[in-house]
Amino acid sequence: MAQPVDKFDSIRKFYDNEYYARIAGEASLPWHCRRIGARLGNMSNRAVLDVACGTGEWLGFFHRQGSSVAGIDLSQRAIDECLRRFPGGEFACGQAESLPFADARFDLVTCMGSLEHFLDKPRALVEMRRVAKPNATFLILVPNAGFLTRRLGLYGGTQQVKAKEDVFELAVWQQLFEAAGLQVTERWPDLHPISWSWIARGNPLAWPVRALQAFALAVWPLGWQYQVYHYCRADHA
Numbered sequence: 001m002a003q004p005v006d007k008f009d010s011i012r013k014f015y016d017n018e019y020y021a022r023i024a025g026e027a028s029l030p031w032h033c034r035r036i037g038a039r040l041g042n043m044s045n046r047a048v049l050d051v052a053c054g055t056g057e058w059l060g061f062f063h064r065q066g067s068s069v070a071g072i073d074l075s076q077r078a079i080d081e082c083l084r085r086f087p088g089g090e091f092a093c094g095q096a097e098s099l100p101f102a103d104a105r106f107d108l109v110t111c112m113g114s115l116e117h118f119l120d121k122p123r124a125l126v127e128m129r130r131v132a133k134p135n136a137t138f139l140i141l142v143p144n145a146g147f148l149t150r151r152l153g154l155y156g157g158t159q160q161v162k163a164k165e166d167v168f169e170l171a172v173w174q175q176l177f178e179a180a181g182l183q184v185t186e187r188w189p190d191l192h193p194i195s196w197s198w199i200a201r202g203n204p205l206a207w208p209v210r211a212l213q214a215f216a217l218a219v220w221p222l223g224w225q226y227q228v229y230h231y232c233r234a235d236h237a
Helices: 009-019 031-038 057-063 076-085 121-131 170-179 204-216
Strands: 047-051 068-073 090-093 106-112 132-143 182-189 227-234
Touching: 009 076, 031 057, 047 057, 047 121, 057 068, 057 106, 068 076, 076 090, 106 121, 121 132, 121 170, 121 182, 170 182, 170 227
Parallel strands: 047 068, 047 106, 068 090, 106 132
Antiparallel strands: 132 227, 182 227
């Protein structure tokens, strides 16, 4: 009898063998992420889940505040690094579409630049809401199909396009969140390109153009931004 096809297998291999092939060790969270994290308030003694947690950079921010941390990622290599960094945390290797956590567990659920790579986004969002407490908050970072540079044909996606990457207009993302019972209360631009590490990539001749784009993001309207944070609460209507 033929073995059932694991539809996550090729994506898992990409993350284990390419994306997380070299784990550089613990790194400090960039300034733009710390600024967004500060908007969430003090998370001391709160339970935080990061879905597609990678090697735990975001969870480190909350762990230093005194949060209890948990995460799930498709990459075993990433989860092994999280277990090393946070021995008291709760981590699982698996897909976001089937979270191995009990109902109403977490005060904050985050998913940072990962939802676009999931095979079943509606199911993953429903799972995030299921494991969140009734008064929990959610922070979800997604790419924007209205990104001006993309619309001009100058940007084709991230390295993770090789695995899977779906990019939608902001209105479509909001419809997905609302269908899963999440109400978007605020949206914030992702300003991570405003950093030397982002500008000084690739050919030095391109650095001035990258610098111009990076600082343009500071004044562009939300609809032109590269990625957008969605701060949500559960809709109890």
